[in-house]
């Protein structure tokens with residue numbers, strides 16, 4: 820049973836294999852934007868994989884295209900709704916992926 824740890828809150832949740840990081844966040848009441856409802860049609864669910872990236876499905880071209888629109892991209896950035904888990908991961912939710920994001924800070 821994969822475990823997801825969300826930073827910076829430190830909240831951890833056990834999930835079923837195949838669960839997306841977005842669904843794990845919603846199950847754990849962790850705030851993570853998802854404006855398109857998890858359909859790979861926005862970039863608001865941007866997360867950074869701190870560890871355990873080997874336990875996530877590889878990125879697709881569609882995900883990469885949407886991810887390129889995210890603010891603050893890193894080499895370990897992914898879209899939470901497109902990441903299905905098979906083992907433990909730790910992810911950071913950037914300030915830009917919470918509904919309290921102040922986009923004036925990212926000009």
Ligand code: FES
Pocket residue numbers: 852853854855856857858859860861862863864885898899900901
């Ligand atoms: S919720 Fe829109 S791409 Fe993930």
